[in-house]
Amino acid sequence: MNIETLAVHSGSAADAATGAVAPPLYMSTTFERDADGSFPSGFVYGRSGNPTRQALEECVRDLEGGVAAAAFASGMAAIMSVLQALSAGDHVIAPQDSYHGTAHLLRARLARWRLHTSFVDMTDLAQIRQAITPATKLIMMETPSNPLLKITDVAAVADLAHQHGIPCVCDNTWATPALQRCLDLGADLAVHSTTKYLGGHSDVTGGIVVAANADEDSLFSEIRRIQEDGGAVPSPFDCWLILRGIRTLPYRMRAHCANAGRLAAFLNEHPGVRQVFYPGLPGHPGHDIAARQMSAFGGMLSFRVRGGMDAAFRVAARVNLFTRATSLGSYESLIEHRASVEGPASATPDDLLRVSVGLEHPDDLIADLEQALDYGG
Numbered sequence: 001m002n003i004e005t006l007a008v009h010s011g012s013a014a015d016a017a018t019g020a021v022a023p024p025l026y027m028s029t030t031f032e033r034d035a036d037g038s039f040p041s042g043f044v045y046g047r048s049g050n051p052t053r054q055a056l057e058e059c060v061r062d063l064e065g066g067v068a069a070a071a072f073a074s075g076m077a078a079i080m081s082v083l084q085a086l087s088a089g090d091h092v093i094a095p096q097d098s099y100h101g102t103a104h105l106l107r108a109r110l111a112r113w114r115l116h117t118s119f120v121d122m123t124d125l126a127q128i129r130q131a132i133t134p135a136t137k138l139i140m141m142e143t144p145s146n147p148l149l150k151i152t153d154v155a156a157v158a159d160l161a162h163q164h165g166i167p168c169v170c171d172n173t174w175a176t177p178a179l180q181r182c183l184d185l186g187a188d189l190a191v192h193s194t195t196k197y198l199g200g201h202s203d204v205t206g207g208i209v210v211a212a213n214a215d216e217d218s219l220f221s222e223i224r225r226i227q228e229d230g231g232a233v234p235s236p237f238d239c240w241l242i243l244r245g246i247r248t249l250p251y252r253m254r255a256h257c258a259n260a261g262r263l264a265a266f267l268n269e270h271p272g273v274r275q276v277f278y279p280g281l282p283g284h285p286g287h288d289i290a291a292r293q294m295s296a297f298g299g300m301l302s303f304r305v306r307g308g309m310d311a312a313f314r315v316a317a318r319v320n321l322f323t324r325a326t327s328l329g330s331y332e333s334l335i336e337h338r339a340s341v342e343g344p345a346s347a348t349p350d351d352l353l354r355v356s357v358g359l360e361h362p363d364d365l366i367a368d369l370e371q372a373l374d375y376g377g
């Protein structure tokens with residue numbers, strides 16, 4: 001089935017007990033046993049399983065074409081569970097331009113638990129090959145990347161990883177399964193911050209891990225145990241909200257992509273803009289790979305403002321339709337001076353603004369950017 005159909009129907013059978021068409025929200029933390037001690041529904045206790053959470057897991061599993069999924073309380077909790085499935089002394093290869101939370105988790109937290117990481121340029125297979133050691137137990141990808149929209153060739157990296165018997169995970173948050181099916185491309189695991197496009201309304205925090213293989217000795221079966229033992233589970237209401245957001249994901253993504261394409265083309269021609277980072281632009285270094293592995297180029301873009309950091313701040317101060325806030329993937333457009341969010345260690349140019357292009361009319365967004373850029377500097 002196509003993704004629009006899966007998004008509508010997966011995890012959404014009418015409730016057998018009541019006929020309710022919208023999926024019920026099960027807040028219960030505990031489930032009754034039969035007189036013989038068995039649990040007829042399969043549910044026991046909220047941390048180990050909940051029907052609303054299960055509906056979300058089944059839906060995202062189906063969208064990604066995986067065999068199982070485990071939902072978490074945030075994207076970082078999902079990524080943490082993948083890393084906690086490794087052992088002290090293991091080695092991880094991660095992108096230089098990892099989401100800053102992921103890089104910080106690896107450097108500041110997990111290094112103390114002797115999980116060592118090499119950060120490499122994921123667009124350079126030779127660098128990845130060189131970084132592999134006998135201790136390498138995971139290769140991480142994230143594409144398009146944050147905030148420079150670099151494109152990693154998922155199939156090529158997955159091939160390289162598998163030649164060395166190493167599993168790989170792709171953070172598919174920016175692309176979503178509506179644009180990029182990273183498990184089909186060869187990744188063993190997909191992770192998401194469902195806070196972003198899957199939720200889609202800036203009103204719920206969540207994460208999920210989807211697996212291509214959930215055998216007893218797989219990384220995923222350990223992740224499932226960490227979900228229960230570690231307890232970083234989402235609330236049933238959070239799962240319900242994310243599931244509600246997913247129903248319209250494929251159609252929202254079409255509009256996000258179309259709007260971002262229009263804005264990128266406009267900014268690319270504007271004299272007040274130094275450089276635009278959007279994989280849909282033919283001059284983008286990852287354009288050909290993105291065209292191959294994504295069905296559209298996404299709703300995120302970044303651009304460098306001519307005139308440096310002050311000029312970038314001025315543009316962000318003058319826009320009316322773009323909210324100055326972090327995060328991405330919701331219906332409203334957001335603009336952000338990324339370097340100041342990432343802190344002093346950031347390698348992001350200080351004249352760069354990142355935009356999460358929302359679902360407003362593109363003509364209105366372009367007019368707003370035009371008046372904000374036309375400061376005469």
Ligand SMILES: *Cc1c(COP(=O)(O)O)cnc(C)c1O
Pocket residue numbers: 074075076077099101142146171173174192193194195196205206207
């Ligand atoms: C936001 C984000 C995360 C972290 O997700 P949270 O829900 O904020 O914990 C991880 N990866 C990417 C690519 C993100 O954009």
